[in-house]
Amino acid sequence: MKKAYKQDTLIDLETYGHEGLQSVYDDGQKGMLACSVCRQAVKLYLGIVQEPSFFHSNHSQDCTESMEVSLSSHDEPKEDAYIERNGFRVPISRSITQTAVIKTLWKPTSRIKDNPPFRSADKEKGLSSSSYLKQLRESGIELDAQQTEAVSAIEGPVLVLSGAGSGKTRVLTVRTALMLTELNIDPASIMLVTFTAKASREMKDRLNKYPGLTAQQINRLVCGTFHSIFYRILLFHEPQRWNKESLLKREWEKEHIIKLAGKERNLDEKEFPFDSALQQIGLWKNSLLFPEDIKPEDDWEEKCAFLYKRYEEYKNQHHKYDFDDMLIGCYSLLKSSPDILDFYRSRFKYFLIDEFQDINTVQYELIKLLSSSTRNICAVGDDDQSIYAFRGSSPEFILHFERDFEGANVIKLTNNYRSAHEIVSTANRIITRNKNRLEKKMSAQHNNGAPPVLFFPFDEEQEATMIVTDLKERITRGENPGDFAILYRTHSMSRAIFERLAHSNLPFVIDQDAESFYSRRMVKGMLAFLKLSLDPDDTEAAADILPSLFLKQNVLQQIKAQSILNDCSLLTALSEVKTGFAFQEKKLKMLPDQVRRLKDVKPSIALEMVEKDLGYQDFVKKRGNEGSSAEKGSDDVRDLKVAARRFQTARELLDHADHMRAMNTEVKKLSKHFHNAIQLTTIHRAKGLEYGKVYILGNVDGGLPHDYSLDSYRKGDPSPLEEERRLLYVAATRAKDELFLSVPETRRGKTAAPSRFLQGLNKK
Numbered sequence: 072m073k074k075a076y077k078q079d080t081l082i083d084l085e086t087y088g089h090e091g092l093q094s095v096y097d098d099g100q101k102g103m104l105a106c107s108v109c110r111q112a113v114k115l116y117l118g119i120v121q122e123p124s125f126f127h128s129n130h131s132q133d134c135t136e137s138m139e140v141s142l143s144s145h146d147e148p149k150e151d152a153y154i155e156r157n158g159f160r161v162p163i164s165r166s167i168t169q170t171a172v173i174k175t176l177w178k179p180t181s182r183i184k185d186n187p188p189f190r191s192a193d194k195e196k197g198l199s200s201s202s203y204l205k206q207l208r209e210s211g212i213e214l215d216a217q218q219t220e221a222v223s224a225i226e227g228p229v230l231v232l233s234g235a236g237s238g239k240t241r242v243l244t245v246r247t248a249l250m251l252t253e254l255n256i257d258p259a260s261i262m263l264v265t266f267t268a269k270a271s272r273e274m275k276d277r278l279n280k281y282p283g284l285t286a287q288q289i290n291r292l293v294c295g296t297f298h299s300i301f302y303r304i305l306l307f308h309e310p311q312r313w314n315k316e317s318l319l320k321r322e323w324e325k326e327h328i329i330k331l332a333g334k335e336r337n338l339d340e341k342e343f344p345f346d347s348a349l350q351q352i353g354l355w356k357n358s359l360l361f362p363e364d365i366k367p368e369d370d371w372e373e374k375c376a377f378l379y380k381r382y383e384e385y386k387n388q389h390h391k392y393d394f395d396d397m398l399i400g401c402y403s404l405l406k407s408s409p410d411i412l413d414f415y416r417s418r419f420k421y422f423l424i425d426e427f428q429d430i431n432t433v434q435y436e437l438i439k440l441l442s443s444s445t446r447n448i449c450a451v452g453d454d455d456q457s458i459y460a461f462r463g464s465s466p467e468f469i470l471h472f473e474r475d476f477e478g479a480n481v482i483k484l485t486n487n488y489r490s491a492h493e494i495v496s497t498a499n500r501i502i503t504r505n506k507n508r509l510e511k512k513m514s515a516q517h518n519n520g521a522p523p524v525l526f527f528p529f530d531e532e533q534e535a536t537m538i539v540t541d542l543k544e545r546i547t548r549g550e551n552p553g554d555f556a557i558l559y560r561t562h563s564m565s566r567a568i569f570e571r572l573a574h575s576n577l578p579f580v581i582d583q584d585a586e587s588f589y590s591r592r593m594v595k596g597m598l599a600f601l602k603l604s605l606d607p608d609d610t611e612a613a614a615d616i617l618p619s620l621f622l623k624q625n626v627l628q629q630i631k632a633q634s635i636l637n638d639c640s641l642l643t644a645l646s647e648v649k650t651g652f653a654f655q656e657k658k659l660k661m662l663p664d665q666v667r668r669l670k671d672v673k674p675s676i677a678l679e680m681v682e683k684d685l686g687y688q689d690f691v692k693k694r695g696n697e698g699s700s701a702e703k704g705s706d707d708v709r710d711l712k713v714a715a716r717r718f719q720t721a722r723e724l725l726d727h728a729d730h731m732r733a734m735n736t737e738v739k740k741l742s743k744h745f746h747n748a749i750q751l752t753t754i755h756r757a758k759g760l761e762y763g764k765v766y767i768l769g770n771v772d773g774g775l776p777h778d779y780s781l782d783s784y785r786k787g788d789p790s791p792l793e794e795e796r797r798l799l800y801v802a803a804t805r806a807k808d809e810l811f812l813s814v815p816e817t818r819r820g821k822t823a824a825p826s827r828f829l830q831g832l833n834k835k
């Protein structure tokens with residue numbers, strides 16, 4: 072059905088603007104829509120599979136008003152294409168309708184086109200004379216020819232270039248097992264380095280299941296992350312200096328130190344992004360750049376360099392160290408103590424390094440130092456999956472492996488055992504456009520699945536609604552929530568989908584470090600004006616608006632005292648503050664009236680007023696971290712304005728923000744216990760994981776690729792853009808069976824161009 076009434080207004084989907092569909096959807100959810108024929112309640116279907124249409128909420132038979140609808144009979148969706156389950160309209164057929172298109176307004180869902188046909192893999196089995204590999208094969212652990220070569224080349228430098236899903240974990244574990252069994256290599260002479268502690272546990276678990284290995288052998292392996300292994304070495308040689316009590320374990324401990332230093336430069340806690348500064352400091356440390364090496368290129372780097380210097384001084388004075396120091400400390404120890412270096416060079420004879428594409432300078436130098444005499448290093452990784460440049464990793468280490476380790480044997484694993492052919496082909500087409508990479512092409516081992524889907528919501532809100540509709544349909548039909556993942560470039564992109572899932576009954580989990588959108592500095596600051604408009608005595612809100620009025624936090628005490636003395640509200644007291652600047656004082660005088668007016672208009676308008684009339688725009692320009700492009704305050708402001716569109720009053724928006732903050736905490740608590748839930752995660756966190764079905768949000772220029780990479784590209788540096796393309800590649804290759812790419816028409820309230828990474832993928 073294409074027509075419905077909202078009160079007396081007829082909504083005709085044939086002519087209704089794409090941008091208004093979300094609010095029609097919301098009206099339907101609130102029971103505000105009626106069938107144009109029988110006047111019973113209807114809702115709007117806003118999903119991925121079919122075009123939007125109205126359906127009755129309380130019975131499955133839709134009225135036959137199709138004569139009113141100007142779709143040709145050829146295009147008309149059949150009523151029996153739907154069934155009603157749990158009050159939800161579920162299409163029976165999963166086929167994507169490309170013919171029943173709402174003219175001009177609705178861009179139909181489509182699929183990636185022109186992928187090369189699937190060639191049944193004539194997979195070469197690994198031929199090896201190894202009796203151990205035969206034994207493994209008999210117990211179900213097979214290797215193909217490339218994998219066999221990779222596990223058998225034990226001596227000398229080896230680079231295993233393993234495409235996504237090509238079984239590198241299998242290669243690493245089988246290789247280790249082979250060394251311990253058939254080759255009788257002492258486990259204590261093998262260093263097996265993984266990217267996470269979880270990965271090292273998984274490796275050991277797998278080894279424990281392999282035939283012919285004893286628990287004792289596995290325990291004697293030196294297996295762990297770079298940090299855990301090198302910290303053990305430090306602790307052995309300098310236990311006093313590296314005792315556990317001196318470790319700055321938590322981010323807030325480190326932030327505390329740089330915040331103290333920030334006072335010397337008048338960097339306000341509420342304004343300066345100390346967390347980003349810590350990240351910058353970590354980046355320098357991991358690149359073995361010490362305070363004296365830094366040559367700041369702009370104001371941001373200059374401030375960070377100052378904080379870095381003070382941070383190091385503080386640690387030295389107070390005998391503290393952080394995680395980064397563990398690696399730097401070990402590197403210095405080995406460099407400055409030839410005896411110790413010799414000892415470890417003769418102790419460790421074999422190095423196996425997982426996720427080599429994410430190695431950083433200090434880690435690389437450590438491994439080079441230790442392996443230089445035996446040169447038995449086996450690096451396993453995929454330059455196409457290098458996505459941690461912000462932590463100092465770079466695909467350069469893998470790209471230059473052959474140069475740094477002369478005579479290296481390079482083995483490519485190109486069979487993808489994870490994903491269906493159409494997904495693998497699409498991923499290949501995306502990544503081959505990167506220039507700085509080693510040539511390789513994955514080939515899928517099965518063809519069970521249709522080409523990836525492209526869908527085109529109007530904005531972030533519709534994107535979330537369409538995905539949740541799709542999830543509900545599928546889960547109602549019996550699919551497993553744990554099979555789904557929703558991946559995004561940055562946490563802030565997950566706001567709308569989090570909100571929609573929080574209001575559904577679907578089980579979902581989020582990353583532990585995902586902060587609520589409404590707790591972000593710029594968002595809180597802006598909402599504080601709305602809060603004050605409803606309650607001029609709200610102390611927290613008064614404190615939160617001070618930075619944007621360019622007032623120090625100590626003004627809070629002053630206005631509290633004034634409000635008691637003069638028996639007035641905090642807001643009125645604020646208007647009396649004397650700053651010594653006539654212009655500022657004049658602005659403060661106007662504040663109470665301006666703030667009070669905010670509650671009388673829709674929140675989306677109120678936010679515009681805060682931005683333009685109350686000077687928030689100037690604040691964001693000056694203090695919104697605008698220079699550091701990756702985390703701009705202005706982006707948060709634009710996101711908030713999109714979120715606010717769905718609310719009629721300031722109270723509704725503020726209640727929603729409180730609810731979402733509470734839900735964020737709650738969902739994180741539950742995330743630890745949920746085992747069969749939809750996963751919401753950043754692409755970075757999804758690395759190394761796999762899911763049946765994957766939705767990727769925001770495939771538009773500015774979203775993925777992220778704005779900052781486009782800025783760099785315009786300035787002549789293409790490498791961040793290449794890293795963004797790798798991110799899309801990593802995201803796409805997490806999917807085993809189905810992949811959905813969302814391409815919204817607008818983003819943050821502005822028209823958006825489809826991601827350049829998808830160019831040409833859906834055209835004949």
Ligand SMILES: Nc1ncnc2c1ncn2[C@@H]1O[C@H](COP(=O)(O)OP(=O)(O)OP(=O)(O)O)[C@@H](O)[C@H]1O
Binds near residue numbers: 214218233241489760
């Ligand atoms: N020779 C093989 N035959 C059949 N299945 C295999 C083979 N090798 C690996 N697999 C399976 O392929 C899947 C992907 O393997 P794995 O997770 O080790 O890939 P990966 O290279 O680590 O992936 P990524 O780099 O994308 O995270 C696993 O389910 C694994 O059991």
